Amino acid sequence: MNKTFKIYALIFIIVMVILALLEVNKKEVVDWRKNFDVNEKSPFGLFVFNQEVKDLFKNNLKKVDVTAYDYYNENQKKPHNILVIESEIDTESWNKILDEVSKGSDAMLIIAKMPKEISDSIGFYDSQISFEDKNVLKLTDKKYQNDFIKLDKFPSGRGFSYIKPGVEVLGKTVEEDNSDQANFIKAKLGKGNIYVHCEPLFLTNYYLLKSGNTKYAQDVFSYLKDRETLWFVEANTKESRFFMRFILGNPALKYAWWLLLSGLVLFIFFNAKRKQRIVPIIEPLKNTSLDFVKSIGNLYLQEGDFHDMMAKKAQYFLNKVRLDLLIDTQNLDDEFAKKLQLKTGKNIEIINESVSLIKKAQDPYASVMKEDLIRMNKLLDDILK
Incomplete structure (x- = not known):
């Protein structure tokens, strides 16, 4: 057994001991990222909403996992409801949605930062209106006055700083130190209506699992007519095609993979010290x-x-x-x-x-x-x- 092998063996044992200690003492870390993923059980995922949405729409809901542009090019639909929740949709798909609304469909867009082509079409300007860490979402209709939701974790603080005359305000954000700000509006477009809500957090796992908060969500969706609803979830439901997703998704395989990479790095490092060639002079990159x-x-x-x-x-x-x-x-x-x-x-x-x-x-x-x-x-x- 030569000296080099002994060094590698010692390093391997030390790394294994460190990984074992980390695994035993690790604490569960809560993922507070706003991912709005229908398969995520983290606080700001949509797993709970995805499980309950069919009952909410009386089993008259269809999830669409292709773009709105592709779907409407292949399907001719009678007036229906369109639902979009914090998804990245291309310009052509937005135009298709607007075209369907003008024919008599109703669209509900629950998006924190609205694309410019939509805000220009409806007639509003959304922006960051508050940096408070707590606020309350309420609806303006008197019959919903007792139904509200309190946001105590990372509210977006977005609202409508400008609304064109004729656009109806359906909901607002209430704060202690600021005046009320509109966050839910309705606009007429052709034969249909567009509903825009700029605070999607009320649909996440963290808030829906709190007692009494589901009533607010039911009130928001009650503005849609009782008919077929298409939920475009293409951006959230596509499975990752990364070839390492299975290994990285399994904790044991993930640690084995990183250990293998660490071993390779150490091997290359110790061998490179013995066989390193003359490093050529490389001119530094110009500051462009x-x-x-x-x-x-x-x-x-x-x-x-x-x-x-x-x-x-x-x-x-x-x-x-x-x-x-x-x-x-x-x-x-x-x-x-x-x-x-x-x-x-x-x-x-x-x-x-x-x-x-x-x-x-x-x-x-x-x-x-x-x-x-x-x-x-x-x-x-x-x-x-």
Whole structure:
């Protein structure tokens, strides 16, 4: 038995002992990620909802595991209900859903951050309206006043900051330190209706398993007509095709796999020390960050999307104000302008003009010129100096 073999054997035994100790003493870690997966039993999965959804829709529910575009190209349906819960859907599929709604179907979209093509079609603007760690979801209909759900774990804080006239508010988010904010709306589109709820957490395992919370979910879905409902779950139900899914899904095989890889790394390491060749000199990579920034800037200028550039600049500025100057940016009113003027020492006329341009940048329907972008960029840079 040579010396090298003894070293490898000793390292192997030490690694095995460490893994055994870790396995014995490991604690169960709760996965708080918002995965919204119908097969996940973690707090923010949809396993419980997936088990109870057929009873909720009186066994008149069909799960569709293909895209809406493919499904409607192959199927002609009479008016029905469409359900989408926190799924990534392509633009063509959204257009198909909107087309079905215009023909008389009703769609319920329970999505935290709505795609722009949907918000533009309905007439609303959703955004982060709160950073509170607790809030309450309520419906505006008087017959549902006693049914509510309290979110005490990682609420998204999203709501509708702008709603076009004619869109009906069905639900709201209630907080202690902020005014009520709409989170559930209904909009007429052609012969059908679109219902949009921007807080999907109320359907997750953590909240549905709490006593009394299922009533709120029943109230939300009661707005849909009693007819066939198609639930597009294509993004959540596709099985992973990763070739290692079986090994990594089994704890014993997973530890054996990582042990094998560790052994190979150690073997390569000790052999490389003995047989290492001369390492050639490699010139360091050039820093292309500046070129990349210039390319992105030129791309925006070619597209002429000055509104989007203004919105991003305004968002960056307000974030710097919150973090560096510790000023609340929720309400861009006279009080905000006064606080900013006091902490930066800039002229109040410059502050007021900057606030006016920021509000213009945040308005999705405002008309923005190139000169507005140049002026706002100069003013905000001067304020943060």
